[in-house]
Amino acid sequence: MKAFDYAAPASLPEAVGLLASQPSARLLAGGTDLLVQLRSGRKDADVVIDVKKIPELNEISFNPADGLTIGAAVPCYRLTADAAIQSHYPALVEVASWIGGTQIQGRASLGGNLCNSAPSADSIPLLIALGATALIAGPAGRRSVPVDEFCTAPGRNQLAPGELLVSIQIPAPAPFSGAAYLRFIPRNEMDIAVVGAGASVTLSNGVISAARVALSSVAPTPLFVPAAGESLLNQMPTAEALEAAAKIAQEAASPISDMRGTAAYRRHLCAVMVRRALELAVARAQEIN
Amino acid sequence: MATVFFPTLVRQQTGGLAQIEVPGATVGELIIAIEARFPGISKHLLRPNLAISVDDEVTPLGVLEPVRPDSEVHFIAAISGG
C-alpha cells in the first residue's frame, strides 16, 4: 500500500473543501472496502479523508412523515440496534446484519456500500425497492439522486469530483406495505451475493397498489426492474402474479460467469430470489399495520 | 529363502516375473542376489520414491533390514503425510 496522508474533517464544508482541493483523495467511512482496495493496489490515494467525525454523516433519524435518514457513515451495527428501524424497516435490519459478519458490521455503512457501487452490493437492491434517495453535498451545494439512478458502472456512480454522500433518505413505509431483501450465497454468511433481490409491495384492500423490484450481481450495476413491479399493479398477490413478476426481472438481468457463479445459474436464481423476496414482502405487508 | 515382490512397472526388467525367492540375511543381500540374475534391476528398486516393506511394515533400515527365510519384501510408494 502506498503512503498517504490522513484527514478527519469535523464538518461537511471542511470535508467538501478538502475533497475539492485533493483530486486523489479517497473517502473513508467504515473502510471495509477502501482499505482492502488500497492494500491490494486496486485503488490508491494521496490522502484519505475520514468522514466519521462529521456529525451529519453519523445521524439516524426517523419520523412518520419524512421517513428515515441514515447518515452515510453510520455503521451497520447501529442500524440493527435502532428501535425505529427495527419496527418500521425489518428488511433493513436484515440486510445490515448480512453485510460481512459481526466485525464488518462494526464498521461498514450503507453509505459506503452505496458509494462503493459494486454490482453485488447487498443493500442497494433493498434501498431501490424502498424508493430511497441519496443526498449528496459538493462544491455546488446539495442535490438528491434516487438510489435507482445512483450507480453507473461497476465501482462508478453519480458522485462528481468533489462530491460526497451525506445521507440516504428512505420514505416512511406506507400502510400495508412490506419489503424484503434476499440473497443467494453458497455459504450461510461471509459471502458475496451470487444473486440478490430486493422487493417492496404495498397492498390496498388486498390488491397490490405499488411494487418495486431490484437485483444485485446480475448486471454492471444493481439493477432496478420497474416492469417487474408494474406488472403487479392492481393484481392480487397470487403465486402466479409473483412468479410472472419474477420472470420479468429475470428477463431484465444480463449476468456474467465468474468465480461466484455461472451466467446460467445466476439467471435461474433471479427468478427464484425475486419470487421469494416478493413473497416475503407480501407476507410482511399482510402482517403489519 | 525370502520372497521379493517386484513392483508392476519393474517387471519389464524381470521378463514379467512378479516375485522371486532369493537367499540373503538382509534386504541388501536379497537385492545383490536379484541384481546378479537381472543385471541393472537394483536401480529400479532402490529409488527415492519407493519405500521398502519387510513383513508388511515399511522399514526405516532400508537395505540393512534383516529378513527371515519366510519374509516378504515389497517395494511400495513412499508415503508422506499431512
Place this chain on the structure above:
Amino acid sequence: MSTTTYNVIGTRPVRHDGADKVTGRALYGADLQLARMIHGAVLRSPHAHARILRIDTSKAEAFPGVFAVVTAADFPEAPADKIVDFGEGDTMLSSLRGNILASGKVLYSGHAVAAVAAVNAHVAAEAAALIEVDYEPLPCVLTAPEAMAPGAPILHDDLPNGNVAELIRYEMGDLDAGFAEATVIVERELDTATVHQGYIEPQNATAFWSSDGRIHIWCSTQGSFVARDASAAVLDVPVSQVKVTPMEIGGGFGGKINVYLEPVAAMLSKKAGRPVKLVMSRRDVFTGTGPTPGSRVRVKIGVNDAGKITAAQAWLAYEAGAYPGAMVGPGAMTVFACYDIPNVLIEGFDVVVNKPSTAAYRAPGAPNSALATETVLDEIAEKLGLDPLELRLRNAAQEGTRRADGPRYKRIGCIEVLEAMKASPHYNAPLPGPNCGRGVAIGFWFNAGLPSSATLSVNADGTVNLIEGSTDIGGSRTSLSMQAAEVLGLRAEDIHPTIVDTDSVGYTGVTGGSRTTFSTGLAVHDAAQIVVEQMKARAARLWAVDEVAFSNGVFSANGQSFTFAELAAQLGATGGPVSCSATVNPKGVGGSIAGLIIDVKVDPETGKTDVLRVTSVQDAGKAIHPAYVEGQMQGGTAQGIGWALNEEYFMDTAGDMRNGSYLDYRMPTALDLPMIETIIVEVPNPGHPFGVRGVGEANIVPPLAAVANALYRATGKRLNRVPMNPATILGL
C-alpha cells in the same frame, strides 16, 4: 478393543500451553521482534507459464529504505539430479530451489521471482513492485487430463513422458476373471478441484545470517529439522550451520512441511546483514504455497450376488502442480485399502500442470481416490438392495488382508468402525423430511513412523521437564506429557514440556503423518522407562537392595517405599540429577480407519446444501487425550465437508486464481456446520506400548464421498465433480 486401564491416558487435562494461547502470550512466527530486524516482500509471477527474459532490480535497490534484493541468481546452482532426503518424501533439489525463486521459467501464477528486504513491509512491497521482469508468456495447461493429452504445453524438458512425472501400477490376481464373476459392475469417473489446507496463520520466516556463517531461522513449520535440512540444501551450507527455532504454529495440515520463505529470508539477511522477517499475505498463501492436487479418478468395481467384491480397477491422474510429486502414490495405495479384494489393477499418473506445486493435506491423495470408490460402492449397494454399511462389512479389510501394493494388514479396525457406524444413534435416526439425504463412507490412512527424540529431566520437586522437537499444532505437548506421566506414575501437570530448536534436541521428524503422538510418544515412553530404571537404581543404592519395584509412581523394596517426588528429592545425594533421552525410528505404525455419517438437506430451487447432522467415527488405537482426538476428527470432517461442497481454486483460462481470498475461497464458517458428533473406536495398535495409531488424517478421507452419497439420496443425482456446489447440483 482396548481393555488396559490407565491413570492418565484417556483423561482430559488442560493443555500445557493453554494459558499462553488464550491470553495472547504464545509467540507465533509473525510475533517475533528482533533488534535491527527488517522486513521483506516477495514479487510473484502474474503469468502461469512464461520464460523470464530479464529481471532488473536496480530501481528496487535504489528505493529509499531498501537493504537487499534477491533473485534466483543469488542462490547456488542446484545439481541436476541431487535428491534431498527429508526422511519422508524425498525431493529433487532443483525442484525445491526452483519453487523458492523461479529461474529460467515461471511455472504458475504466484511463482516467486524476487524478494526485497526493507525498513518495513510497506516499503518492501513498494520496492518489489519496482522490479522489472520481462516475460515471454507461454501457453499454460491447468488440468491433468489436458496435460496428458498430445500436444499439451510442456513444463519441464527433462521429464521422460511429457508432463507425466511418475507412473504407478499395482496389480493383484486376475482382473478379467474377477469381473467375469461379478453380477453387478459399476464404473464412474470423478474429478476433484485443487484445494488448500487453509491454515489461518500465513507462512512466515525470520532469518539471521551471522557474520560467523551460522544461520538462525525462526519460522512456522510442521518440522523444524525438515525446515533446517531443506534450507541448508537450498543455501548449499552444511546442516550444522543452520539452526531452526520453531515458533508456535497456526495450523499446517501438511502445508507447512515444505519451505518457501526460509531460504529467501536467509539470503536477504546475508545481503543486508540484519535479521529479515518475511510474512505471506493470504493471497500469497493461496497462490505461492502448496495446495493439494486436483484429480481425475476412474473406478470400476464388480460385486457378486453375495455382495463380495470380485474385482476392482482404478485409474488416477493427479495434478502435481509445477513440480513432480502429486501424492498419487498414496492415492493409489488407499483407493481400495479398506477392502479385501482378490483381483485389482490400479494405475496412477503424477502430472505436472501450471498451478502451484502441491503439498500434503491431511491423508494426502486419499480423499480424492476414496471419493470414487465409496460412491461406486454406494451405487452398487443400491443396485443389490443392500444397506451400504452391510456391503462394506462383507468386504472389510482385516488382519492379514493383502493390499494391492503388496503388504498385508496387521490388526486393523475396519470392521469395528463399520459396526460402530451401524450401531450409532445417528445411523438409526429417521431423516427429518423431504429433500434430505444420508450418506456414509469410510477411508484409510497409513500414518507414519519416522524419527523422534525426547529428553526427560527429573526436578528435585518431583516434576519432570520434557524436552522435545515436535511442533505442537493441536495439543501434542499434552498428549506426549501424558505418556510420560503414565510411565512415571505422575499427573500430566507434573510434566513440563518444552519444544526446542534443532540444536537442542535429537532429530525429530515432522508433526505430520499422524505420527507425533505415536512416534514422539514412543520416544517419550522410552525415555521415561530409562528414567524409571535410573531412579530404581538410586532407590536400590539408598536401601542397599538389589531389586526395586516401581508401580503407580511408587518405588518399593522390602517394605520400604518412596513416591516419585520423595525419591526425586534425594537424587542429588545419590549420584546427581537424572536426565534421560531416547531417539526412536519406529516400525509398528498402525493405520487408521475413519467413517462418516452425514445428513444434508438440499434446496431444490437453488441447489444449496445445508448440513444437518454429522457423525465422525475413527479408530484411534488408544485415545491418549480423547478431547484432542475428537478435535482431530471434527477438524478433518469440517475440512472434508468444505472440500466437498464449496472450496476450490477457481482458475481463469490464463491460470490466474480468481478467488485467492477467504471471502471467495469459501471455507466453512461456524454457521455452515452443525455440531460434529464423534465416536472414538479403540482397536489398540500392537506396535505401540499404549496402542496409539495416530488420528490426524484418516478423518478427512470419508467426507467427500459421504457428502456425495448424501446428496444423491437428497436429489437423485450422482455428481461427477467436487466441489458439489449449488450450481453443480442444479447442473448450471
Place this chain on the structure above:
Amino acid sequence: MSVKVQVQTTINNEPVEFLCEPRQSLLECLRDIVGLTGTKEGCGDGNCGSCTVKLGDRIVTSCLVLGVEAAGESITTVEGLAHGSTLHPLQKAFLDHAALQCGICTPGFLIAADALLQKHPHPTEEQTRFWLSNNLCRCTGYDKIVRAVQAAAIEINGAAQ
C-alpha cells in the same frame, strides 16, 4: 513514507500513545508498535476475524481500521481479557472444552465471544454461530468453540431462565 502521526488512545484500560504512518492498520500498530502481538493477522481483508478487537462499543477486524482512527478510542485486545492472573471465564472455558488446537484464531474468537455474551447473555447455538461467522477456525470444526462459549455464558450469567 508520509509524516507519522501521534495517536493517543486507550488500550486495555491503559492510556497509550504511539506514532504511526497513516497507512498502518490498527492491527500493525498494536502488534509492531505497541508490542501487543496477541492479536493475529490471518488474511488482511476482514474475512478471518483473527485480528478482532473491541473498539469502543463494538468489535471490528483491526486489519480494516487505520491506526490513526484509534485516537480517542478505547480498545480491548486479548491481552486485556483476563483480570490480572485470573483467566476470563471464556478463556477458562476454551481450555476446559479443548476449544483450540493451533490457537491462532483463539484471540479473535475470545474477543468476539465476549461481545456476544454482552449482547446475548444466553445465546442459542444459532445465535452463537451467526455471531461468530466472521471468525474462521480451520482446526476444530467449531463444535468445541460453540460449546465453550455456551458453557462460559452459564458460568458468567447463570443458567438460562
